[in-house]
Amino acid sequence: MMNMLSINIFQTWLEQTHGIWYVLVLAGIAAIYLGFFAVAGLMLVYLERRVAGYFQLRLGPNRVGPWGLLQTIADALKLVSKEIFVPKMADKLLYKAGYYIVIIAALLALAVIPFARQIQALDFNVGLFFISAVSSVGVLGILIGAWGSRNKYSLIGAMRSGLQMISYELSAGFAIIAVVLMSGTLKMTGIVEAQKHTWFLFQGHLPAIIAFMIFLISGTAETNRVPFDLVEGESELGAGFHTEYSGMGFAFFFLAEFINMFIIAALGATLFLGGWLAPFGITDGLPAQWLWGIIWFLLKVFVLIFLLMWFRWTFPRIRIDQLLTLEWKYLLPIGLVNTVIMAWMVWKDWLIHLG
Amino acid sequence: MTYFGKIFYGIKTLWTGMKVTGGYFFPNITRKKYVITRQYPDEPAVVFPRFKGEVVMWHNENNEHRCTGCQACEIACPNGSIEIIWKREVDPETGKKKKMLDQHIYHLSMCTMCSLCIQACPTNAIMWSTNFHNATYDRGLLTKVLNKPGSKLMAGVEE
Ligand code: SF4
Ligand code: SF4
Numbered sequence: 001m002m003n004m005l006s007i008n009i010f011q012t013w014l015e016q017t018h019g020i021w022y023v024l025v026l027a028g029i030a031a032i033y034l035g036f037f038a039v040a041g042l043m044l045v046y047l048e049r050r051v052a053g054y055f056q057l058r059l060g061p062n063r064v065g066p067w068g069l070l071q072t073i074a075d076a077l078k079l080v081s082k083e084i085f086v087p088k089m090a091d092k093l094l095y096k097a098g099y100y101i102v103i104i105a106a107l108l109a110l111a112v113i114p115f116a117r118q119i120q121a122l123d124f125n126v127g128l129f130f131i132s133a134v135s136s137v138g139v140l141g142i143l144i145g146a147w148g149s150r151n152k153y154s155l156i157g158a159m160r161s162g163l164q165m166i167s168y169e170l171s172a173g174f175a176i177i178a179v180v181l182m183s184g185t186l187k188m189t190g191i192v193e194a195q196k197h198t199w200f201l202f203q204g205h206l207p208a209i210i211a212f213m214i215f216l217i218s219g220t221a222e223t224n225r226v227p228f229d230l231v232e233g234e235s236e237l238g239a240g241f242h243t244e245y246s247g248m249g250f251a252f253f254f255l256a257e258f259i260n261m262f263i264i265a266a267l268g269a270t271l272f273l274g275g276w277l278a279p280f281g282i283t284d285g286l287p288a289q290w291l292w293g294i295i296w297f298l299l300k301v302f303v304l305i306f307l308l309m310w311f312r313w314t315f316p317r318i319r320i321d322q323l324l325t326l327e328w329k330y331l332l333p334i335g336l337v338n339t340v341i342m343a344w345m346v347w348k349d350w351l352i353h354l355g
Numbered sequence: 356m357t358y359f360g361k362i363f364y365g366i367k368t369l370w371t372g373m374k375v376t377g378g379y380f381f382p383n384i385t386r387k388k389y390v391i392t393r394q395y396p397d398e399p400a401v402v403f404p405r406f407k408g409e410v411v412m413w414h415n416e417n418n419e420h421r422c423t424g425c426q427a428c429e430i431a432c433p434n435g436s437i438e439i440i441w442k443r444e445v446d447p448e449t450g451k452k453k454k455m456l457d458q459h460i461y462h463l464s465m466c467t468m469c470s471l472c473i474q475a476c477p478t479n480a481i482m483w484s485t486n487f488h489n490a491t492y493d494r495g496l497l498t499k500v501l502n503k504p505g506s507k508l509m510a511g512v513e514e
Contacts, residue, residue: 051380054379054384055379055380055383057379057389057390057392059390059392310373310377313376314372
């Protein structure tokens with residue numbers, strides 16, 4: 001009853017202020033983003049397994065559907081049909097809240113990413129700040145879920161995740177600041193428009209390349225991917241924070257992990273590789289600009305995702321002390337100096353502007 | 356090594372690793388080279404001759420085997436996977452009653468592929484087969500009678 005009432009109040013408020021169409025459009029956008037979340041997540045899982053196969057002289061999944069494309073859908077169906085098991089001593093509320101927070105954080109970050117000109121759910125004037133704020137909320141979901149499942153392995157895994165997130169957020173922040181210094185705005189569309197003639201990766205030459213490398217390293221660490229996957233570890237922690245999750249609970253964490261990888265790659269593409277802009281404007285005069293925007297954007301994102309996968313299937317995972325050494329002794333000081341150099345360059349206008 | 360030396364050394368070694376895996380990936384995507392896994396149900400499986408699939412009893416073309424029913428394999432087996440059912444029958448040549456093999460029962464479901472039975476057999480009657488298509492829906496099917504129906508002892512084995 002309470003629920004019904006509050007939904008009604010919300011609805012009346014929306015209808016009175018914006019009208020029924022506005023509500024429908026909002027619901028439609030939400031549905032599109034949820035659909036994108038599911039489809040992109042499943043496709044990325046498929047891609048990861050396929051790419052991993054090629055890197056390891058195997059073929060990867062190739063039986064279900066053409067080229068094995070339906071494999072992950074079959075896996076998802078299997079997971080849906082499984083029992084959602086809640087441990088006896090678990091804190092039920094926190095246990096269930098865990099994956100919702102992770103998913104909501106991923107979806108919120110997705111909302112400000114511009115897929116093409118005007119194809120973006122929200123265009124804040126502080127979009128970049130919003131993303132870096134929201135992406136650290138995801139780790140809260142991991143911590144809550146692990147705490148709620150009352151398993152020491154989960155908790156240790158989640159603590160490591162938190163540690164990693166807090167450390168690497170700093171250097172990711174410095175890499176982002178280097179870009180913001182060049183663009184002069186935090187608005188995502190503004191950042192892309194500022195790269196109209198030269199992508200920031202080339203506009204800022206050396207410091208921008210260093211910032212890009214730092215961004216990729218800390219992005220890999222923030223998404224808990226190999227070589228920074230200390231959160232999981234079959235030999236020491238079981239499956240880490242999602243040890244106690246089964247069925248869809250596990251699948252949500254798994255999907256969110258891959259969507260986070262997408263977000264990092266999308267952020268990298270937007271900040272350094274010019275987002276939806278075509279290289280040298282080769283498709284500028286053509287019709288259906290929005291479609292070309294999406295194509296170029298996804299292409300750039302795909303290249304970065306492939307790079308992240310390449311890292312994953314090449315590098316050995318590192319110990320926790322090596323992880324912290326890398327961050328606090330190397331990435332952070334270099335990032336700091338890099339930011340100062342970048343500021344100097346922007347002040348003296350030593351950037352490269354083509355066209 | 357200096358601070359910056361370490362950084363460049365790190366980047367260099369990481370790049371070396373990426374070159375190796377990249378060298379696997381890019382030829383592999385054209386499916387021309389490098390896939391080293393065999394696509395088993397489509398391609399025939401190649402099994403090494405010494406592969407231990409299951410214990411079988413050798414029979415010649417006259418449906419004769421070399422097992423005398425001595426039970427050495429049954430005693431040798433550490434987990435009781437072999438049971439020998441023997442009978443006393445009149446030997447047509449000598450006219451005397453003699454111990455003979457009736458059924459050599461082998462429980463594949465319990466066998467650990469340790470080879471002790473094969474080493475114990477004094478007449479080399481049993482051996483390994485490389486057949487690995489042993490999956491069934493009913494464990495009862497994994498209990499096999501190794502001597503074929505109607506088979507008998509090969510002449511000259513007992514001398
Ligand atoms: S291989 Fe070993 S376990 Fe199997 S039947 Fe022979 S003795 Fe028994
Ligand atoms: S298989 Fe060999 S060891 Fe076993 S009963 Fe026959 S002759 Fe004896």
